[in-house]
Amino acid sequence: MADIQRTVVLIKPDGIQRDLLGEIVGRFERKGLKIVAMKFIHLTDDMLEEHYAHHASKPFFAGLKKFMMQTPVCAMVLEGLDAIESVRKVVGATNPRAADAGTIRADLAMNVPSNLIHASDSPDASASEVKRFFKDDELFRYEKITDRYQFGEGI
Numbered sequence: 001m002a003d004i005q006r007t008v009v010l011i012k013p014d015g016i017q018r019d020l021l022g023e024i025v026g027r028f029e030r031k032g033l034k035i036v037a038m039k040f041i042h043l044t045d046d047m048l049e050e051h052y053a054h055h056a057s058k059p060f061f062a063g064l065k066k067f068m069m070q071t072p073v074c075a076m077v078l079e080g081l082d083a084i085e086s087v088r089k090v091v092g093a094t095n096p097r098a099a100d101a102g103t104i105r106a107d108l109a110m111n112v113p114s115n116l117i118h119a120s121d122s123p124d125a126s127a128s129e130v131k132r133f134f135k136d137d138e139l140f141r142y143e144k145i146t147d148r149y150q151f152g153e154g155i
Contacts, residue, residue: 004151005083006036006139007120008129009091011074013067014114021074024117027104028078031090032150037077037139043068051132060113067113075133081151084119084126091119 011024029035043051048065055061080086092103096115099106109115120126130139 004079004081005123005126006077006079006130007083007087007126008118008133009076009078009087009120010118010133011076012114012116012118013071013073014109015116016071016074018108020108020116023108024104025074025076027090028076028087031080031086032146033078033080033083033086034144034147034150035076036079036141037075037134039075039134039138040072041075041133042072045069047132051129064113077130077134077139084121084123087119088121091117 009028011021015021015024025035025038045065048068049056052061052064055064078087090104092099092105094105094115095112096105096109097111099109101107104117105115120129
């Protein structure tokens with residue numbers, strides 16, 4: 001049974017620099033995902049140490065942090081049916097050259113370091129990432145007229 005979930009998406013500096021914000025956000029909206037939070041933020045060293053802790057011992061970690069701090073990122077929380085899996089399908093594989101045609105990464109990116117987006121990969125990751133990047137008062141609950149068509153409520 002599908003359920004309504006929330007998930008975090010970060011549009012990385014390459015997406016900002018390449019003026020792809022509207023294109024990327026539009027793909028999530030066309031999928032039927034609801035934006036319940038969105039802001040530009042400068043990621044701090046502490047945020048990145050926590051967010052990418054699983055990469056801390058890898059040789060590319062310092063470069064990854066530098067890349068992620070070069071511009072603000074667009075942080076979003078999206079809501080929808082099985083939102084975590086749905087977002088990851090729209091985003092595509094981490095390596096854009098291996099991503100399915102029609103995904104954001106396949107269509108708009110060419111390499112792993114500049115793959116445009118971070119998307120939560122599990123309910124636990126999503127919960128901790130929402131808390132890492134957003135305060136409670138930055139998350140909204142609201143009804144859209146399309147909710148019943150997108151989420152099947154009231155049909």
